[in-house]
Amino acid sequence: MLGQVIALVVLVLGTAALGVWWSARQGAVRAPRETPAGIDWAASGIALEDRVTFVQFSAEVCAACRSTARVLGGLTGAGSGVGHREVLVDDHLDLVRSLGVLRTPTVLVVDGGGREVARMSGVVSDTQARQALTRISAAVAGPDREGQA
Amino acid sequence: MSNGMIDPRGPRVGASITAVLLAAVVLLGASTAGLWLLTFILLSFLLGTLRGAEGTWQGFLFKKLVRPRLGPPAEMEDRRPPRFAQGIGLFVTAVGVVLGAFGVLVAVPIAAAVAFVAAALNAVIGLCLGCELYLLMRRTGLVRA
Numbered sequence: 001m002l003g004q005v006i007a008l009v010v011l012v013l014g015t016a017a018l019g020v021w022w023s024a025r026q027g028a029v030r031a032p033r034e035t036p037a038g039i040d041w042a043a044s045g046i047a048l049e050d051r052v053t054f055v056q057f058s059a060e061v062c063a064a065c066r067s068t069a070r071v072l073g074g075l076t077g078a079g080s081g082v083g084h085r086e087v088l089v090d091d092h093l094d095l096v097r098s099l100g101v102l103r104t105p106t107v108l109v110v111d112g113g114g115r116e117v118a119r120m121s122g123v124v125s126d127t128q129a130r131q132a133l134t135r136i137s138a139a140v141a142g143p144d145r146e147g148q149a
Numbered sequence: 150m151s152n153g154m155i156d157p158r159g160p161r162v163g164a165s166i167t168a169v170l171l172a173a174v175v176l177l178g179a180s181t182a183g184l185w186l187l188t189f190i191l192l193s194f195l196l197g198t199l200r201g202a203e204g205t206w207q208g209f210l211f212k213k214l215v216r217p218r219l220g221p222p223a224e225m226e227d228r229r230p231p232r233f234a235q236g237i238g239l240f241v242t243a244v245g246v247v248l249g250a251f252g253v254l255v256a257v258p259i260a261a262a263v264a265f266v267a268a269a270l271n272a273v274i275g276l277c278l279g280c281e282l283y284l285l286m287r288r289t290g291l292v293r294a
Contacts, residue, residue: 001178004177007178008176012172015266018266019274022274022276057284061279061283062230062283063277064280093287103281104280104283104284
């Protein structure tokens with residue numbers, strides 16, 4: 001019996017560690033992937049804003065996508081230069097493959113020139129979305145200030 | 150019925166009940182009693198795979214005992230991912246039960262441990278295995294929209 005009890009304790013601790021790791025990754029602002037040449041956002045029906053656009057990859061069956069869309073939608077607005085476009089993965093599997101999107105929601109932060117500057121995956125909080133925006137401002141102001149972002 | 154919306158707390162409550170049962174299987178170890186309990190859990194997963202997570206006995210307990218004590222949910226959830234997760238549970242427990250039935254009893258607590266990780270994470274932090282795997286399977290063509 002002692003062996004089984006130890007096995008269960010190890011199992012519970014391992015599961016807890018996995019849970020902490022997974023939770024910490026949700027929505028965290030990560031470095032961008034190199035945007036492949038020849039990505040034509042407009043041709044895929046994704047109109048970019050001048051400054052920054054959150055391109056959110058969603059699925060119909062994804063509950064976390066809806067709360068993420070609400071958060072990102074709340075940061076857009078007239079004159080903010082911030083856009084939010086939601087892309088259904090089922091309709092754009094080609095884009096999903098070329099951009100290396102593995103799960104929903106995945107949010108690419110794309111600058112006015114169509115270059116990815118950051119990405120987030122998992123449910124995104126308001127704080128994390130704002131953090132991504134400051135990173136964009138830092139990148140525009142110059143690479144020397146990036147460390148403070 | 151196939152595209153309905155459900156209270157997302159239902160599958161999570163169900164997963165916590167299932168996680169406790171799976172922990173019991175781990176405690177029972179490589180034994181016939183563990184095999185019987187895992188078979189019972191397998192049948193619950195079979196029910197969930199056929200009828201959706203809300204159609205299991207755990208879903209029934211949630212509807213009768215828990216839901217009346219809660220306020221309305223912040224938002225509803227598509228029923229397909231939780232149902233898909235039931236299918237994953239069915240597969241994992243089936244491997245354990247089949248191997249156990251052929252005398253490889255050590256497979257019983259191992260299968261229970263694997264299913265426990267998924268059920269416990271679903272219950273405690275809402276990790277939805279079906280949602281995580283959906284796009285990967287779309288990409289490989291394992292499922293269609």
